Amino acid sequence: MTRVAASVRVEGLVKRFGATTVLDGVDLYVAAGSICALLGPSGSGKTTLLRTIAGLERPDAGTVRAGDRLLCGVGTFVAPERRQIGMVFQDGALFPHLSVAANVGYGLPRAERKGLRVAEALAMVGLAGYAERLPGTLSGGQQQRVALARALAPRPAVLLLDEPFSNLDAALRAQVRSEVHGVLAAAGVTAVFVTHDQEEAFVLGDDVAVMREGRIVQQATPAELYRRPVDAWVARFVGDANLVAGAADGSVARTSLGAVPLAADLHGPVEVLVRPEQLVLDSPDRDGSADVELVEFYGHDAVVILRLDGGAVLKARVVHPVARRGDRVGLRYDGPPAVAYPLGAEAVRPVPSTVG
8 A cells, every 4th residue: 555645744843952952942844745855054953853753752842743643742652663754864774684675674564575565665766686685785875775765665654864865975975866866756755854965955855944053944945045045144054155245225235246136125234145146247357346366167167256345255156257366357246136134133033934
């Protein structure tokens, strides 16, 4: 029987270890069949949140639901093995003395461990001919795919992945990430995965939830998160960000780049978010406003490091570099109305998900 993917809803989740609060009122919603990336720096609570959803940690307050099922709340705690939730750990956690097939079948009822379900799960991850191999004879990427097949074999309603690519080198990481993305999409399972890598979160996540100090401060699609981060910290964390000082007067801010249109009316001192690709470099000219300090060429584009006359350093991303190190260039903003943050404003409280 095929199990239907379930949504995940977390409300007001609190988890303390002694005097330390690791989860501080977390709210999260993941739609059934979608992939959500939990993105945040080390120590922000990502793995603890994942383990609490799985039932490996008991929260001090709050609720966790999968679809219509209450998994934990006041007077309720469903054991991990009864939650219909699969989990893939950082190191794969395979049994080295068991064959690939035995590893994949480990979480199945005994009668099904040598049945078609193991073969189906291995075929799903592209390892159909590897059933009798031992984990130690496989590459790191193949071992992680075995771990994924083991988690998918019981047809979980929800799949949790804790930094599943962190032990792979950069080239293999990109390849396995792409393969896993295809498998998750084909399986139609609800997936929540932890990462500290912004690129990884944007590539894999239908939705990205950014964590900071035990809270989810913003949850949105990758495009929305990149275009409209809720505060300056999120802006820096989810991509290269130039935060340009300016003076706002309604819908325009006066900056060293000239007048920049604003997405919302503001007044007074602000920091204006300017992404590197929104800066345009004019041809080298002695009358320019910035000096080129470095040009980093990547083939498909280049990053230009510039120092303005006032001393501020900005990054511009261009397809065809028009200047070399040591040149003086003109610099201007060319983008949609920009997000700006009032100087001196307090940190923004978490933004609840608009999904679900």
